[in-house]
Amino acid sequence: MHSMQLNGRLVNFEAGQTLLEVARANEVPIPTLCHHPGLESHGGCRLCVVEVTRAEWDGWWRMVSACEFPAADDLIVATESERLSRTRRNVVDLLLARCPETPFTVALGRDFGLAKSSLAPRAEPDDCILCGLCVRVCAAVGAHAIAGADRGVHKQVGPPYAPPSFERPPGLAPAGDCIGCLCCAEICPTGHIRYENNAQGREIWGRSFRVVECASCGAPLGTPEQLDHFAARSGLSRDYFERCDACSKLDTARAFDQQVMGEGTS
Numbered sequence: 001m002h003s004m005q006l007n008g009r010l011v012n013f014e015a016g017q018t019l020l021e022v023a024r025a026n027e028v029p030i031p032t033l034c035h036h037p038g039l040e041s042h043g044g045c046r047l048c049v050v051e052v053t054r055a056e057w058d059g060w061w062r063m064v065s066a067c068e069f070p071a072a073d074d075l076i077v078a079t080e081s082e083r084l085s086r087t088r089r090n091v092v093d094l095l096l097a098r099c100p101e102t103p104f105t106v107a108l109g110r111d112f113g114l115a116k117s118s119l120a121p122r123a124e125p126d127d128c129i130l131c132g133l134c135v136r137v138c139a140a141v142g143a144h145a146i147a148g149a150d151r152g153v154h155k156q157v158g159p160p161y162a163p164p165s166f167e168r169p170p171g172l173a174p175a176g177d178c179i180g181c182l183c184c185a186e187i188c189p190t191g192h193i194r195y196e197n198n199a200q201g202r203e204i205w206g207r208s209f210r211v212v213e214c215a216s217c218g219a220p221l222g223t224p225e226q227l228d229h230f231a232a233r234s235g236l237s238r239d240y241f242e243r244c245d246a247c248s249k250l251d252t253a254r255a256f257d258q259q260v261m262g263e264g265t266s
Ligand code: SF4
Pocket: 137, 138, 141, 143, 144, 145, 146, 175, 177, 178, 179, 180, 181, 182, 183, 184, 185, 204, 205
């Protein structure tokens, strides 16, 4: 077992854990934005900064992203300080300038004591804080349909290889590899990724999809592309994905019941 100091307390950790994981395991809060426990860390937002030092560093310290930095023996970690509060407020200040009217950033600003940004708001703001969660979840699903595109103030997420956003009218770059699974829209903290489920099916990223219904109860399941993709990726049969969770569980329970009843009467 390894150990390090966290806010003056000796804590244990396992090899491979990040500072964020160790802090959470010890109920020490660290704010995060671009981190999701199910995805690779990205270290993009810098809201999770903490200070690290070692006894032999003679008073020197480093500010690091807790979601990426590996825990190490004899590390001395502080999650709260005046410097950290200032850095986190600066991050939130920038996000508020980028998305001044987005409810998510406005609420975040309030949490950090900022009613509005000290910087000039972006000329044509949208709701994207560039946390990259949508891109990473799409990669984790295996679709790789969206990516970060453009640079500077034009930076955005969207289909790869699309023309720069300032050279094309909005909505004219459908994501060709999208399977319509909605994972990106569901993980997006700000609601920036719009989609629609309607009588014809599903619309997202400039694409229209048909929606397959559960073979037993008729509940909407997903797009045919999504079901094909999951079947191919998992190696399970397509049939497996053609029933909703509730119906699959019911079938399993019935089969189990029949088996037990059969054994009871034999
Ligand atoms: S809906 Fe499309 S873009 Fe979004 S995660 Fe699924 S495949 Fe990727």
